[in-house]
Amino acid sequence: MPELPKQYKTEYYYIDYVEYGKTIENIPPEPTIKGYKFNGWYTEADCINKWNFENTLSQLDKDEDFNELCLYAKWIKD
Secondary structure, three states, X not given: OOOOOHHHOOOOXXXXXXXXXXEOOOOOOOOOEOOEEEEEEXXXXXXXXXXXXXXXXXXXXXXXXXXXXXXXXXXXXO
């Protein structure tokens, strides 16, 4: 995965409240960065597991109480 230039390392916050067992209906808009293509939202900073917005929140981890979901954007250099 390419390293983003320092000026593009930003944090984007999108807060939505979703009932346990439901899907995320308000999908965040795709971000844009000049010179890079957005390649989806992932559940970890290393961008290994792509998040499927058809998943329900109960499918994340059945052994833990669910508090929050943090997604990371994956970028591919043009």
